Amino acid sequence: MIKLQSLRKVFKSDLLTQPFVALDDVSFDVPEGSMVGFLGANGAGKTTSLKIIMDFIRPTSGAVIFSSKLGSSKLEIFKNIGFLPERPYFYPTLTGHDFLLFMGRLSEMTTTSINHEIQVWAPRFKIDHALKRELKTYSKGMLQRIGFLATILHHPKIVILDEPLSGLDPIGRKELKDVIIEVHKEGKTVFFSSHIVPDVEEICDRVVFLKDGKLAFDGSVGSLITDSLAFDYVVSVKADFSFNPQTPFKSVTILPNNLKKYIVESGNKDRFLVEMIERKYIILSIEMNKPTLEEIFYQTRGTV
Ligand SMILES: Nc1ncnc2c1ncn2[C@@H]1O[C@H](COP(=O)(O)OP(=O)(O)OP(=O)(O)O)[C@@H](O)[C@H]1O
Ligand SMILES: [Mg+2]
Structure with missing residues (x-):
């Protein structure tokens, strides 16, 4: 128009x-x-x-x-x-x-x-x-x-x-x-x-x-x-308390009932999931950690 x-x-x-x-x-x-x-x-x-x-x-x-x-x-x-x-x-x-x-x-x-x-x-x-x-x-x-x-x-x-x-x-x-x-x-x-x-x-x-x-x-x-950004993934698994993945991850939140929420960079996601499956841990959900437009706006301000 x-x-x-x-x-x-x-x-x-x-x-x-x-x-x-x-x-x-x-x-x-x-x-x-x-x-x-x-x-x-x-x-x-x-x-x-x-x-x-x-x-x-x-x-x-x-x-x-x-x-x-x-x-x-x-x-x-x-x-x-x-x-x-x-x-x-x-x-x-x-x-x-x-x-x-x-x-x-x-x-x-x-x-x-x-x-x-x-x-x-x-x-x-x-x-x-x-x-x-x-x-x-x-x-x-x-x-x-x-x-x-x-x-x-x-x-x-x-x-x-x-x-x-x-x-x-x-x-x-x-x-x-x-x-x-x-x-x-x-x-x-x-x-x-x-x-x-x-x-x-x-x-x-x-x-x-x-x-x-x-x-x-x-x-x-x-x-x-x-x-704008490479996504992170939020992977929720049921795993025993002592479990510590070999695959790098950004952070973990420990929840009751052996639930753990891992934030994993997109480049490590597949390796992370394979490791979970090999160890027979239950993957409850995988979600994209989408940034909001606001987060992109502030990041882009510094880079474009
Ligand atoms: N008549 C003018 N003479 C000199 N500089 C001007 C003139 N009009 C605008 N500018 C400059 O041009 C730039 C862009 O101004 P503009 O008003 O288009 O910004 P804006 O994106 O609308 O900002 P805001 O969100 O504050 O409204 C500013 O640095 C402003 O000082
Ligand atoms: Mg204006």
Whole structure:
């Protein structure tokens, strides 16, 4: 749906300061119908990439290619994108309803169709009860939800959200994740940035991971987990207390009833199992010790 091709962005503030390379040869795709999480630490270049996609700033080199399904002219393409910025400004004295009317009219919607969309979506965004109130009385979570609702009023084909979950408590995050999932289920492509790795792991099918302005990973959440680290295995055996395997293992936990849980590196797993079988110990279970996306994220930060 959107393809970034070798994007490079160099910020030059003045003659005395060194130019800063915020994006360096970044290429990735947001496929149609996908839910893509855009991960990276503070300053990795996520907002810069999103601003380039939205044409708020220009890349130093490289290009953003939009699918013809979004339209052929710039005007048409941007009408098909809903964007929630990192720090949206909300007019404090507008009511929620007036804010949505204002945003809908910016997209050239009629009052009737805006009201229809509000009726459909406000209850799903759990904001219907507050639409008559001024925005200055809204909590952060409510502002995030109404801001997100404003991005989908005009039926965009793709929604791009810059840190929609930041600053929310676990309940606020859960509520917003639920509406992101709903919007995705409606058939919209969703691309959102976050540093909250478990949230991305929970709801996204793809991950793009920036590190210091460079692409560190682009692919499925599953393959980030399987490709990143050699797995350990957890082998549970029933073995007498004095048993000590010859095959190297990382650690052992001794449980009641002669149960032992060994952590074995993948390279030693087969040898370890053969040893168990030869000694006629009972293997109760073998499990992959999968790292979480969060563990990979922190490991990759040091290496990519
Ligand atoms: N206009 C600018 N002039 C100079 N440097 C800039 C400018 N805009 C961004 N940068 C720098 O580019 C880098 C990337 O910034 P960006 O806002 O894209 O990061 P981010 O991944 O969105 O971080 P965060 O998670 O904190 O929002 C940062 O080091 C930032 O200071
Ligand atoms: Mg940012």
